[in-house]
Amino acid sequence: GENVEQHPSTLSVQEGDSAVIKCTYSDSASNYFPWYKQELGKRPQLIIDIRSNVGEKKDQRIAVTLNKTAKHFSLHITETQPEDSAVYFCAASKGFQKLVFGTGTRLLVSP
Amino acid sequence: SQTIHQWPATLVQPVGSPLSLECTVEGTSNPNLYWYRQAAGRGLQLLFYSVGIGQISSEVPQNLSASRPQDRQFILSSKKLLLSDSGFYLCAWSGGAIGQPQHFGDGTRLSIL
Secondary structure, eight states: OOOEEEEOSEEEEETTSOEEEEEEESOTTOOEEEEEEEOTTSOOEEEEEEETTOSEEEETTEEEEEETTTTEEEEEEOSOOGGGOEEEEEEEBOTTOOOEEOOOEEEEEEO | OOEEEEEOSEEEEOTTOOEEEEEEEESOSSOEEEEEEEOTTOOOEEEEEEEETTEEEESSOSSEEEEEEETTEEEEEESSOOGGGOEEEEEEEEOSSSSOOOEEOOOEEEEEO
16 A cells, blocks of 8 residues: 655754655555644644646745655745744545555744 | 534543544535544554445554444544543545545544543
8 A cells, every 4th residue: 555754754944944844655656645734732734735747836935846756745835934833744645545644744943 | 615523622531431522524425534543743543434424444453433324424432441542533524536635623632541
């Protein structure tokens, strides 16, 4: 079955810097890749997603890139702010199958 | 619009007691439903998922069970709780089409004493 690996497990940046979180997946047939943000004690919330027919997608300060050949996708956050501090999860799925989540990245943005 | 309700928000139970957590979805029909557990500071562990009434797939062998008595209702149960059952329990739903995101409820924080 699908396996998703996520790196790094923790990431500390200064406010205003960029942050990049990378995920790799094992099943080349996977075609849907969402990213979730989970603030402390809260539920995970979808922040952006990408499908395999697209290489990049942007939404204001966040973007996701997909490299199907290398089987990896990345979350990019520019001009980070303290409120970006949270745990971020990537996930992958194919067809009608359920999402497989990465292990999460704890992002800390220091003022 | 679709909404997902999960209750209770917090629960403290003694070891060996039973458990029932309920999740309902509004504004959609035939959703896929999921139960996850999250230990403190850890990732999302899928416990059960359901693609229809009475259809339950178990991901992890344990003393928990799930039921889907109605299309938009998903229940997580246990007959006798263990200390290791403590955690943050999240219900989620997704559409049945290809490549659908999951939308999570607010979760239940379960503490076993």
